[in-house]
Amino acid sequence: MDVMVQLQRQLFDYTASLFHEGFLDEQFNQLQQLQDESNPDFVVEVVTLFFEDAERLLNELTNALSQENIDFRRLDAHVHQLKGSSSSIGAQRIHTVCISFRNSCEEQNVEGCLKSLQQVKHEYSTVKSKLETLFKVRRSGPFLVRVLICNIEMTYGETDFGCRGVSVLGSVI
């Protein structure tokens, strides 16, 4: 049982599952293709920017919805931003919730907006944690990598790869 082969397989399958389950779409592939030697951390940089921007927007949205007189135009403007950013990095589920969120804004439907906000927060925290896991494991030089796997939940089918403090030297995709 070659540990490195297993790890590569796990990583591949984990990434594939993110696409399969609709967390990520084709645009994320586009991002990965943009990464090159001149910009080896491009994907992490862009996604990190997205996290920061999304968190700011979620705060604004929460704030806007807690006002007595809700400014739906302002609300919609923020959702539009989040919709755009999430689409640009391939965060499909967030993008989808933003579409119905915008509809609720247009209808000035407070209940709908609150529900959408809750959904978008949930989708955001889920995809954030999944992407952070992915980056943690993929952080590597071109060939040799030391992968320290602690508490990373990477399950695929029956194989539960939850090793504490295992350090592996090798190459990872």
Place this chain on the structure above:
Amino acid sequence: MASSSTWSSSNWVMESGDVPHVLAVDDNLIDRKLVEKLLRNSSCKVTTAENGPRALEFLGLTSGEQNPLNGRSKVNLVITDYCMPGMTGYELLKKIKESSEMKEIPVVIMSSENIPTRINKCMEEGAQMFMLKPLKQSDVKKLTCQLMNRDCEI
């Protein structure tokens, strides 16, 4: 890409071998970073602006000011988002096309929304092309290829 005009503006078709300088305008930080990378990957020099007024400033079109250096700031292409707070991409397009110095510069409009009336409006105002977001590398390569008047595979 949704729509495009022929690249007949002879002033702005470049000599092959020249590096195009593109001004990219978008209020969204992530989109700015992405379009910059896409353009750099297509061998362009890129300047980004976060809104219409800043873009006009860079082009030397700020009203009342004659910026001698930037009157011909050697920008070969402007690519702008449509939906921006304050001055929209459409309004920016209009201002560029109304100016005597910059009216020949190709302006490409990007939008995440595929709205035919919006597209027509922009094309009628003289936009070179309308592109749907999120942009792909292949779209940008095609665009810059045409700008540099090279033989491109379609």
